[in-house]
Each structure stands twice: as structure tokens, then as C-alpha cells.
Amino acid sequence: MTAIWCDRCGVARAEGDHTACAAARELEPPRYCPDCRRRMKVQVLPTGWSASCVEHGTLSPR
Amino acid sequence: MADILDRARTQVLERGVGLDESDILEVLTIPDEDLTAALQLAHEVRMRWCGPEVEVEGIVSLKTGGCPEDCHFCSQSGLFTSPVRAVWLDIPQLVEAAKQTAATGATEFCIVAAVRGPDARLMKQMRAGVAAIREAVDIQVAASLGMLTQEQVDELAEMGVHRYNHNLETCRSYFPNVVSTHSWEERWETLTMVRESGMEVCCGGIIGLGESVEQRAEFAAQLASLAPHEVPLNFLNPRPGTPLENQPVLAPRDALRAIAAFRLAMPKTIIRYAGGREITLGDLGTRDGLLGGVNAVIVGNYLTTLGRPATADLELLKELSMPVKALSATL
Ligand code: SF4
Numbered sequence: 001m002t003a004i005w006c007d008r009c010g011v012a013r014a015e016g017d018h019t020a021c022a023a024a025r026e027l028e029p030p031r032y033c034p035d036c037r038r039r040m041k042v043q044v045l046p047t048g049w050s051a052s053c054v055e056h057g058t059l060s061p062r
Numbered sequence: 063m064a065d066i067l068d069r070a071r072t073q074v075l076e077r078g079v080g081l082d083e084s085d086i087l088e089v090l091t092i093p094d095e096d097l098t099a100a101l102q103l104a105h106e107v108r109m110r111w112c113g114p115e116v117e118v119e120g121i122v123s124l125k126t127g128g129c130p131e132d133c134h135f136c137s138q139s140g141l142f143t144s145p146v147r148a149v150w151l152d153i154p155q156l157v158e159a160a161k162q163t164a165a166t167g168a169t170e171f172c173i174v175a176a177v178r179g180p181d182a183r184l185m186k187q188m189r190a191g192v193a194a195i196r197e198a199v200d201i202q203v204a205a206s207l208g209m210l211t212q213e214q215v216d217e218l219a220e221m222g223v224h225r226y227n228h229n230l231e232t233c234r235s236y237f238p239n240v241v242s243t244h245s246w247e248e249r250w251e252t253l254t255m256v257r258e259s260g261m262e263v264c265c266g267g268i269i270g271l272g273e274s275v276e277q278r279a280e281f282a283a284q285l286a287s288l289a290p291h292e293v294p295l296n297f298l299n300p301r302p303g304t305p306l307e308n309q310p311v312l313a314p315r316d317a318l319r320a321i322a323a324f325r326l327a328m329p330k331t332i333i334r335y336a337g338g339r340e341i342t343l344g345d346l347g348t349r350d351g352l353l354g355g356v357n358a359v360i361v362g363n364y365l366t367t368l369g370r371p372a373t374a375d376l377e378l379l380k381e382l383s384m385p386v387k388a389l390s391a392t393l
């Protein structure tokens with residue numbers, strides 16, 4: 001499924017330009033669930049991170 | 063070469079005496095053509111008074127977000143519409159983070175919580191967490207839990223926390239522009255108690271909060287008068303939703319000026335590259351800083367943002383022939 005929402009700013013990916021968001025995401029974990037735009041619970045560890053949405057489960061680094 | 067660098071060579075390099083506020087300001091405003099010489103001198107000062115070792119540290123957030131304070135740079139304040147949600151690590155996750163940190167060769171592991179000061183729940187979690195880490199991992203444990211009472215200072219020292227971080231963030235005169243929910247003096251009080259307890263004092267701040275260059279010099283002089291064991295130097299990484307979200311990122315040359323100036327103000331202190339170095343100085347900045355006065359790094363990720371991979375820093379240290387400070391050297 002392609003993501004509907006920008007996982008950094010929470011705005012619809014189809015709306016506006018998210019190039020800056022994509023660049024920033026190199027050095028940030030996601031904050032919004034790409035499927036439902038809920039704010040996710042994000043944990044950053046020294047060598048990784050996880051981000052979870054109550055509805056859509058947990059994301060981690062690719 | 064600029065006069066100030068001649069003076070600094072005699073006073074700081076040869077005698078180990080840090081520059082005063084007006085001399086720090088001269089370094090912070092040194093012309094572009096003298097910047098390389100300033101960084102070179104800062105590097106010589108670091109090698110002479112601290113040696114080639116680099117102290118490597120990992121940090122982790124035990125309690126993220128939902129802080130009642132309003133530090134204008136911070137994405138963890140509950141008072142702004144930042145996307146960072148409140149969340150706690152459990153003890154097994156904390157031990158895992160310490161293990162990941164130790165695996166990089168780091169000797170320091172700092173546990174951080176986004177709070178005004180610890181409550182009973184946090185102190186209890188710290189007690190269990192520090193004990194579990196000491197049981198499972200060979201690493202020094204540091205903590206950063208905000209403002210402390212005397213009882214909490216004593217308790218942390220007794221748990222075996224060897225260093226306490228509490229940043230002044232910026233100089234005294236600019237602090238009220240950045241934080242309204244507590245004062246610079248309250249932070250200073252905690253630092254005084256920590257020092258008297260025998261724990262090592264770690265105190266730094268953030269460059270690029272909108273302070274003037276004079277205020278940056280004031281800040282370096284105030285830190286020097288505190289004489290902390292370690293100074294973490296952060297550069298503002300403007301966070302979405304915070305009052306400083308539109309503050310421009312510091313110009314790379316000004317960040318390098320700050321590194322040289324802080325080293326020349328504090329020749330014998332551990333100066334650590336902390337947050338914002340990637341966004342301010344890019345990949346090459348880490349090298350420039352390590353050859354310009356910095357002698358410690360935070361490796362891996364930060365509290366809410368990501369760093370470059372620990373391996374990239376460790377390879378660079380190898381290339382620069384700067385050994386990672388060993389645990390035996392810190393115990
Ligand atoms: S006290 Fe710490 S966590 Fe809380 S808003 Fe200030 S910097 Fe952020």
C-alpha cells in the first residue's frame with residue numbers, strides 16, 4: 001500500500017511539496033503514521049528506532 | 063596572524079590558562095582568513111592539555127516528551143504542538159541501549175529524561191535501570207534528569223551515577239529569552255550541588271539560539287567559571303512546532319569559530335560534539351571539529367533525532383590516530 005500521509009509533517013503526500021521532509025527524515029525517525037496520520041509512539045535507541053501506531057503496528061529502520 | 067592567536071598561544075597553549083570573555087569574543091569574530099589558524103591552535107591546546115584520546119558516549123531517552131518546561135528549542139516540551147509523543151523506555155530496553163552503546167567501544171552511557179526534575183517514579187526507574195546496566199554491561203553510567211533536590215543528588219551518587227549532565231543551555235543574559243518556566247540560577251544551583259556530591263559535572267548548551275556573538279562569549283566565560291568536567295556543545299537543529307522552528311541553522315564557519323573559542327576558553331575540559339553537528343557542519347564537520355579542539359563525541363542517535371552511524375565516527379577516529387578513551391582510563 002502506498003503511504004497517504006507524510007510521516008514527518010502529517011500532511012497528505014498529495015498536497016504540497018515534501019522534498020524537505022524527505023531530506024530531514026535522513027536524520028529523524030518518522031512521527032506520523034503514513035496510513036492514518038496518528039502521531040506514533042517513537043523510541044530512539046543509540047543504534048536504531050521504532051515507531052508504533054496503535055492501529056497499524058510498528059515501523060523500524062529499513 | 064591575528065594578535066589574539068599570538069596571545070592565546072602564550073597564555074593557553076603554554077600556560078594552560080583559558081581566555082577571558084573579551085578574548086573569547088575576538089576568537090568568535092576572527093576573520094575568515096584566520097579561522098584555520100584558530101582551529102589549528104585549538105587543536106594543539108587540546109593535544110597538549112587533554113591528549114589524543116577521544117571520549118565516546120551514547121545517550122538514550124528514558125522518558126521522552128511531555129515535559130512541563132518551555133525551553134524554546136525543545137521538541138519534548140508538552141507546551142508546544144510538537145509531533146513528539148510522551149513515551150517511556152522499560153528496563154530491558156534501557157539495558158539493550160547500554161549494550162548497543164558499549165558495543166561501539168563507548169565508555170559513557172547517559173540516561174536522559176524530559177522532566178523539570180525527577181519524581182519518585184523516575185528515581186525508582188533510575189535505581190532499577192542503573193543496577194540492571196551495571197549488572198549486564200561494562201560502562202560508566204551518567205544521568206540527565208533536570209533540576210535536583212539535595213536528596214536526589216545524594217541518591218544518584220549513591221546509585222553509582224558518576225557524572226551528571228545539566229546544561230545551562232545559553233548565557234545568563236539570554237536565558238530568559240529561551241526559557242520562562244525556570245531560571246538560569248536554578249540550573250546553577252543544581253550544578254553546585256552536583257559538584258559538591260563528588261559526581262562529575264557535565265554542563266554545556268546550544269549555540270545558535272539567536273544569542274548575539276557577545277552573548278556566546280559570555281556563555282563560554284560562564285561555563286569556564288563553573289569549570290565542568292565536560293562541556294557538550296550542541297548546535298541548534300530547529301524542531302518543527304517549537305518557538306525556534308524558523309531560527310536559521312548556524313553558519314558552518316560560526317560553528318567552527320565557536321568550537322575553537324570554547325577550547326581556548328577551557329583548555330583542560332572534555333569538549334563533546336553533541337546534537338546538531340550533522341545538520342550544521344555536514345559529514346566533513348566532524349573531522350574539522352576533531353581537528354579544532356573537540357575531544358569527545360556522542361555516537362549514534364540522539365534523543366529524538368538520528369546521528370550519523372557510530373561506525374562512521376569510529377573509522378574517522380582511527381584515520382586521525384585518535385584512540386578511543388578506554389574504560390580503565392576513566393575508572
Ligand atoms: S527541561 Fe529539558 S526536556 Fe523539558 S523542555 Fe527544557 S530542554 Fe526540553
Ligand SMILES: [Zn+2]
Nearest residue numbers: 006009018021
Ligand atoms: Zn511532509
Ligand SMILES: [Zn+2]
Nearest residue numbers: 033036053056
Ligand atoms: Zn496508523
